[in-house]
Amino acid sequence: MDNLSSLSYFIPELTLTVTLLLVLCSDLLHREQEGLDFPAWLALVGMFVAFVAHFGLYGKPAVSLFEGMIAHDPFAVFFKGFFIFCTFIIVLLSIYSSEVFYYRKSEYLAILSAICLGMCLTASSTNLIMLYLSIELMSIGSYLLAGFARSGGKTDEAAIKYVLFGAMSTGVMLFGMSILYGLTGTMDIAGIRQVLFANVSSDPVVLLSFLFVLVGAGYKIAAVPFHFWCPDVYEGAPTPVTAFLSVASKGTGFALLIRFFYRAMLQPAGEGTWSSLPAIDWMLLFAILSAVTMTAGNLGAMPQRNIKRLLAYSAIAHAGYLLMGIAALTSEGIASILFYLVMYLFTNLTAFLVVMILVNRTGEDEIPSYRGLWQRAPLPAVVMAIALISLTGLPPTAGFVGKLYLFIAAWHSGLYWLVVVAVLNSVVSLYYYFRIVRAMFLETGPDTAISHQPVYETVLVLLAAPILLLMIFFGPVLRLAQYCAQMLP
Amino acid sequence: MSAQYAAILVFLLVAIAFVAGNLILNRLFRPQRPYPQKLNTYECGEQPVGGPWVRFNIRFYIVAIIFIIFDVEVLFLFPWAVVYKDLGLFAFVEMFIFLLILTVGLAYVWKKGHLEWVLARRTPRT
Numbered sequence: 001m002d003n004l005s006s007l008s009y010f011i012p013e014l015t016l017t018v019t020l021l022l023v024l025c026s027d028l029l030h031r032e033q034e035g036l037d038f039p040a041w042l043a044l045v046g047m048f049v050a051f052v053a054h055f056g057l058y059g060k061p062a063v064s065l066f067e068g069m070i071a072h073d074p075f076a077v078f079f080k081g082f083f084i085f086c087t088f089i090i091v092l093l094s095i096y097s098s099e100v101f102y103y104r105k106s107e108y109l110a111i112l113s114a115i116c117l118g119m120c121l122t123a124s125s126t127n128l129i130m131l132y133l134s135i136e137l138m139s140i141g142s143y144l145l146a147g148f149a150r151s152g153g154k155t156d157e158a159a160i161k162y163v164l165f166g167a168m169s170t171g172v173m174l175f176g177m178s179i180l181y182g183l184t185g186t187m188d189i190a191g192i193r194q195v196l197f198a199n200v201s202s203d204p205v206v207l208l209s210f211l212f213v214l215v216g217a218g219y220k221i222a223a224v225p226f227h228f229w230c231p232d233v234y235e236g237a238p239t240p241v242t243a244f245l246s247v248a249s250k251g252t253g254f255a256l257l258i259r260f261f262y263r264a265m266l267q268p269a270g271e272g273t274w275s276s277l278p279a280i281d282w283m284l285l286f287a288i289l290s291a292v293t294m295t296a297g298n299l300g301a302m303p304q305r306n307i308k309r310l311l312a313y314s315a316i317a318h319a320g321y322l323l324m325g326i327a328a329l330t331s332e333g334i335a336s337i338l339f340y341l342v343m344y345l346f347t348n349l350t351a352f353l354v355v356m357i358l359v360n361r362t363g364e365d366e367i368p369s370y371r372g373l374w375q376r377a378p379l380p381a382v383v384m385a386i387a388l389i390s391l392t393g394l395p396p397t398a399g400f401v402g403k404l405y406l407f408i409a410a411w412h413s414g415l416y417w418l419v420v421v422a423v424l425n426s427v428v429s430l431y432y433y434f435r436i437v438r439a440m441f442l443e444t445g446p447d448t449a450i451s452h453q454p455v456y457e458t459v460l461v462l463l464a465a466p467i468l469l470l471m472i473f474f475g476p477v478l479r480l481a482q483y484c485a486q487m488l489p
Numbered sequence: 490m491s492a493q494y495a496a497i498l499v500f501l502l503v504a505i506a507f508v509a510g511n512l513i514l515n516r517l518f519r520p521q522r523p524y525p526q527k528l529n530t531y532e533c534g535e536q537p538v539g540g541p542w543v544r545f546n547i548r549f550y551i552v553a554i555i556f557i558i559f560d561v562e563v564l565f566l567f568p569w570a571v572v573y574k575d576l577g578l579f580a581f582v583e584m585f586i587f588l589l590i591l592t593v594g595l596a597y598v599w600k601k602g603h604l605e606w607v608l609a610r611r612t613p614r615t
Contacts, residue, residue, distance in 0.1 A: 004579065021593050028600040 006065035009057065009072045012050040012080050013120055019046025020113040027106030039106040040095045043113060047088040054081045062488050064126065068188055071126045071259075071488045078338060078484035079123030079255045082345065086248045087116040089349055089463070090240050096453045098360045099149050099238035108148060112244075115141035119248055123255035126263070126488065128177045128187045131256070132170075135216065138252060139166050142245060149238040158236025165229040169219035176212025179205060180264070190489070192264045196277065207280050210265055217260070220253030221319045222312075224293040231300075234312035239359050242308060243352030246315045247345050254322060254341065258334055261326065263487065272331035283413065286327035291421045294320025298428045307355055307365050310432060311348075314391060317429060318344060321422060324406050328413040331485045336405035338481035343390065343398035343470055350463040351387040354380045357452045370436055372445030379457055380450075381440045383464040388433040390467045393426050398470030405478070551603050555595075562591050 007014070019042065026039045054077060062073035070076075091112060094100050100108055118138030125131040143166060147159025181187060183205060184195035196206060218226040234242045265282065266274040276282045297317030304310040322344075325337035357380055358373075359365050373381040390399035403426065407419050470477060530537040569576075569584050598604060 021590065024593060024597055028597060 001063055001065050001067075003066055006070075009060060009063070009065050010070075011056065012054040012084060013117060015046060015050040015053055016084070016113055016117045016120065019043060019050070020110050020117065022046070023106055023110045023113060027110070030106075036095055037105070039109055040091065043091050043109040044088065046113065047084055047091060047116075051081065051084045051088060054084060062486070064488060065124075069127045069130045070121070070124045072124065073486060073488045074484040075255075075259070075334075075487045076124035078480070079251065080120045082251055082341060083116050083119040083123070083248050086244065086251070086345055086349070087112055089459070090244045090248075092455075092459060093243065093349075093353060093356060094238075094240040096360075096455065097238060097240050097356060099151075099356075100240065104148075108145070111141045111144055114138075115145070115244075116248075119252045119255075122252050123259065125259070126189050128181065128189065131189075131260070132174060132177060135170060135173075135220075135252075135256065138249075139170060142166075142249060145241045145244070146233055146237040148241060149236070154236035155238070156236075158233045161229050162233045162237075165219060165226075169215045169226060172212050173216025176209045176215070179209035179212065183209065189260060189263045193267065196264070197267055206265075206277065210261075213260060214257070217253050217257040218289075220256065221250050221322070222253075222316050223289060223319050223323060224296045224316065227293070227296070227316045227319075230316055231304075231309045231312040234315070235306055235308045235365075239308070239352055239356040239365075242311075243349055243356070246311065246352065247348050250315065250319060250322075250344075251341055253319075254326075254337060257326060258337070259487065262334070266329065268489065274329045274331075276329070283327055283329055283415070286323055287410075287415050287418045290320050290323035290327050291418055292320070293317070293323060294422060294425045296320075298425050298432075301429070301432045304432070305366055305368070307367055307370070307436065310367070310436075311351060311355070314429070314433075315348070317425065318391070320425070321403065321406055324410045324415070324418060324422060327415060327418065328409040330409060330413060331482075332412060333409040334485040335478070335482040336402075336409040338484055339405055339474075339478055340402040342477055342481070343402040343467070346463055346466045346470075347387050347390040347397075347399060350383055350460065350467065351391070353456065353460060353463065354384040354387070357456055358450065361450045361452060367436060367439055369445075370439045371443040373440040373450075376445065376448065377450040377452070379460060380452070383460045384440065385437050386464050386467055388437055392430050392433045394430075396468060396471045398467045398474070401471055401474045401478075548603075548606070551598070555598055555603070558591060558594055562588070 001009075023039050023042050023046075026042055030038050057072065057077045057080070058074070060072065062071070064070070065072050091109060094108065094112070095105075115138045118134050118136075118141065121134035122131065122138060125134050143159060143163045146162045147155050149155035180192055183203070184192045186192055186195065215226060219229075222230040234246065237245065261282075262274060265280075266276050269275040294317045297313050297315070297320055301310050301313035301317065304313060322337055322340055325333040325340070327333070328336075355365060357377070358369065362369060373384070386397060390397035393399040393403035403422075407422060410419050410422070565587065566584070569580060573580060
């Protein structure tokens with residue numbers, strides 16, 4: 001489809017662009033204040049409009065936009081909604097956060113909108129150049145936000161580590177893309193598949209180039225062995241930014257991985273299954289990656305004393321669970337990833353919001369400071385417990401349903417050993433998640449009550465309610481995930 | 490076939506002879522007064538050799554980035570101007586939206602004072 005007629009499929013992104021520009025301009029005309037000021041309103045309204053606009057895209061037929069640069073399909077629309085919703089919540093969290101400079105808030109919000117735009121584009125790109133540019137758009141913004149905290153020291157370390165790891169891994173990814181271009185002579189991802197499968201190429205260079213691209217995606221989702229930045233960056237970055245990285249950045253990594261891998265390296269073989277090139281066993285590769293990632297994440301989380309570091313290792317473990325869906329090599333696997341991401345969005349944002357409330361009021365993010373939280377701040381304590389149960393994957397929470405579907409998808413593909421490893425890992429994770437629950441409910445701490453912004457109570461309830469509701473009413477979301485597992489062929 | 494390249498060979502030889510001849514002539518006629526600064530490797534306004542951990546002003550980057558933005562803008566303007574006649578009004582509007590977005594960037598750095606080399610120190614309001 002040509003450029004002009006593509007625009008009607010591009011409304012959420014256009015809204016984000018306009019929001020970004022307006023927020024930047026409002027910074028010039030307006031003196032920033034603490035709390036919900038004009039730029040913050042602009043950003044919230046912009047995100048809201050973009051989110052509403054994205055629903056209009058579900059009804060439109062799947063097409064290729066902008067001369068084959070970008071795909072419009074249910075898969076892309078799902079991720080657009082995911083990223084915009086997540087950014088909206090993060091804007092809401094950041095406004096009252098004491099960790100972000102209020103007098104640089106417009107700058108912060110503009111960068112956040114730019115990252116969101118980059119993420120939306122990453123999920124829909126079907127051309128290597130476009131894919132790389134969108135990833136860079138989101139990465140560069142993320143590097144800036146990681147160093148945005150008021151306190152120096154750790155936040156600088158976080159930003160520098162994030163930049164160095166990021167530059168290295170996107171560089172390797174670009175190298176992999178250039179090899180692929182050299183092998184196939186096309187930048188179009190579906191075109192790459194055509195050439196690879198037409199020549200039934202079992203060239204080891206194909207595997208190598210894909211592994212290079214995997215470095216870039218693996219870095220975004222924090223899969224072992226590209227996870228080293230994760231604990232340090234999560235600890236040093238301002239908490240709202242950490243929450244954003246842990247949910248939206250991981251989502252982008254999976255969108256990139258699924259779009260690239262399923263479109264370039266696999267061929268649909270009917271009835272929701274995919275076949276790979278004869279010489280390469282992708283299933284085994286992803287299964288091993290998944291098993292190693294979840295085990296390393298869970299074992300790493302055990303000795304942690306800092307809650308943000310603990311949640312960082314937990315994020316690594318969850319990347320491992322999510323990779324099971326990719327290892328399945330079926331549409332069912334993709335659908336279970338999408339469902340899991342929805343549940344992960346609510347769960348992780350809830351957990352990080354509680355962490356943020358505590359950091360704002362007490363400046364503490366060590367686990368012992370959660371002692372007796374039940375008496376000091378009942379609502380955050382209860383909500384945190386729900387989030388941790390969901391992260392463990394126990395009923396009655398959405399985490400249980402999410403994990404169940406991932407396990408079923410892996411089981412249907414014959415990865416029995418991987419399911420066993422994942423179940424064992426979930427048992428291990430019970431130990432460190434419930435250490436926090438025990439500290440909150442069974443141990444006693446100082447008597448001082450922790451007050452917080454009244455708006456947070458509403459946000460906490462709104463974020464935590466879906467965790468419980470998704471356990472019972474998972475049907476609609478699951479159907480949505482199954483529908484959105486469709487990509488342009 | 491190879492005769493076609495004869496001109497290039499001649500050009501190459503003349504070029505070498507021109508440079509070599511000039512250097513030799515210079516050597517014969519110029520005064521010889523070497524001193525350390527003169528023998529240094531040329532680097533614009535900087536000491537060419539030193540420790541790698543020197544701090545230099547972050548504002549160099551800002552100026553460089555502003556330069557790149559408008560450099561790229563011109564890069565896009567040239568091909569647009571070449572085919573402008575065929576594209577018509579649509580291209581005109583499209584390019585002005587692009588320029589408008591870049592102008593927002595210019596307005597931003599201007600208002601924030603990044604076009605002044607000596608930047609007023611920004612202090613947080615309490």
